Amino acid sequence: MTMPKPYSDMMQAAMDGELTPGQQAQFEQYLAESGEARAMWNALTEVDALLSAAPLAKPRPGFGKRFEARLAGQRSRVKTLWGTLALGTGTLMSAAALSLLVATYAFALTATGHAQQPSELLSMRVTQAAVAFADARALINALSISALALGEWGLMQPTMWLLATLGLGITAVWLYLIRKLSPEVTIS
Amino acid sequence: MNETELIAHARAGDDASFTRLVETYQTVVFNLCYRMLGDPAEAEDAAQETFLRAYSQLHRYDPNRPFKTWLLSIASHHCIDRLRKRRLTWLSLDESLEPHPALHEPSPGPEEASTRREQSAAIAAMLGRLAPDDRGMVVMRYWYDLSYEEIAGATGATVSAVKSRLHRARANLAAMLASRPEKPRQPARTVVTLG
Numbered sequence: 027m028t029m030p031k032p033y034s035d036m037m038q039a040a041m042d043g044e045l046t047p048g049q050q051a052q053f054e055q056y057l058a059e060s061g062e063a064r065a066m067w068n069a070l071t072e073v074d075a076l077l078s079a080a081p082l083a084k085p086r087p088g089f090g091k092r093f094e095a096r097l098a099g100q101r102s103r104v105k106t107l108w109g110t111l112a113l114g115t116g117t118l119m120s121a122a123a124l125s126l127l128v129a130t131y132a133f134a135l136t137a138t139g140h141a142q143q144p145s146e147l148l149s150m151r152v153t154q155a156a157v158a159f160a161d162a163r164a165l166i167n168a169l170s171i172s173a174l175a176l177g178e179w180g181l182m183q184p185t186m187w188l189l190a191t192l193g194l195g196i197t198a199v200w201l202y203l204i205r206k207l208s209p210e211v212t213i214s
Numbered sequence: 215m216n217e218t219e220l221i222a223h224a225r226a227g228d229d230a231s232f233t234r235l236v237e238t239y240q241t242v243v244f245n246l247c248y249r250m251l252g253d254p255a256e257a258e259d260a261a262q263e264t265f266l267r268a269y270s271q272l273h274r275y276d277p278n279r280p281f282k283t284w285l286l287s288i289a290s291h292h293c294i295d296r297l298r299k300r301r302l303t304w305l306s307l308d309e310s311l312e313p314h315p316a317l318h319e320p321s322p323g324p325e326e327a328s329t330r331r332e333q334s335a336a337i338a339a340m341l342g343r344l345a346p347d348d349r350g351m352v353v354m355r356y357w358y359d360l361s362y363e364e365i366a367g368a369t370g371a372t373v374s375a376v377k378s379r380l381h382r383a384r385a386n387l388a389a390m391l392a393s394r395p396e397k398p399r400q401p402a403r404t405v406v407t408l409g
Contacts, residue, residue, distance in 0.1 A: 038381045069388035076391070077356035080337050085244040085258055090237045096262050097229075097269065 029063060037063070041070060112203035119196045123189060130185040217281060225272050232272070235281070236265050242282060242358065243289050249353040250293040252342050260296060264289040279367070283360065287368035290350040297346040340390045347371075348383040355380055 029037070036053045039045050045053060057064045155168055180186040215223070215231070217238070223231035243264050248257035267288050268275075275284055341349050347369070354360045354368060362380075366373045 034381075038377065041381075041384065065392075066385075066388065069392050070384055073384055073387040073391055074356075076333065076337060077352065077387075080333070080357065082241050082245045082357060083248040083254075083257070084241050085261060089240045089244070089258075089261070090233055092258075093236050093240075093262055093265055094233060097266065100266060 029066065033063065037067060037070065040067075041074065108203060112200065115203065116196065116200055119192070119199070123192050123196070126185070126192070127189060130183075218277065221272075221275070221277065221281060224269075225275070232269055239282060239285055240265075243285055245357055246286055246289045246350070246353050247293055249338075249341055249357065250290070250346065250349050251296060252338050256296070260293055261289065264292055267292065280364070282358070283364050283368050286354060286358065286360075287370075290354070290368060294346045294350060336391075336394070340387050343390060344383050344386060348379050348386075351376060351380050352383050352387075 033053070033056050036045065036049060036056070039049070040053055057067055155165060215234075217235070220231045220235055224235060240261065244257055244261040247260040247264070248254060251257050251260060264285065268285055271288075275281070341352065344352065350369060351365050351371075354365045360368070362373045362376045365371075365376045365380075369376070371379070
């Protein structure tokens, strides 16, 4: 159906109840003269009435509870994601730190000219440990000596400082990631 | 606690307050989703998703805007996205649609219930043939009585575009109604004042 634009606009305004009395009279005259316009107007008012009377569709009972469950599920997924990320990052960083430690120790053994001494010491300690297996005091002594030796050695090694810094870094990352885990909140 | 307080509490992390908002607006949001998507199960999913999005975006909500309009905006955009994704198969007016169970009210007699079902099916079928954007505007206008300005705010369109689209949508609906072999009977609750 083709309708002159002024009347099309007028029909739209009439639908919204925005016509002035003068426009209203002009519009009604147009409807009286044009059968097509009248048919269109009748159809529009019918649509208007049909839609205006249509009821609201309601969700099934328990919508709120289902929403709570869904929200909890979503949070759980987020937690799992962050937890996996935290675990993965921690594992990777630990592996990297361990690799660095092993590589540095191996380098120290071969490059410092004291290659035999640490291995001899280690062998001796292992032997001592095996021999003094039943003697707890001897074992504790051996471990103490080893710890002291390792500590003295470590204090002089920049690598150990690097590892300590790395360890602090890992801890910081862990703390950050754990903070990201949203706390369990129950919705009443 | 009024709505403003509920929103403020929800923004501060009080989930119970947000749940109360969900309960308040569940029908409003669900109805929009149902009218736009035409399927109760999908409408439920879309309505739930709307509230989840609202929950996560609550910090962006402007308290100067009506909360209902903001929710409808989220729901409308979400439904339009869904419709575009599924490349809606336009429903034929001749198809018999099963209306949502909530529309089956037990109180009316068999004849009235049948009439309502017929009307619901007709409305669903006709809405289904409108473009998604137009459909959302029609629902906001007729079911929630939003002004053109509010619809423009919710959809991101200009007021003149809203007027134009609504007029086009009404004309399309009128043409569909006229082409039906059996028109649905005029509903009992007719409160339209024209002219």
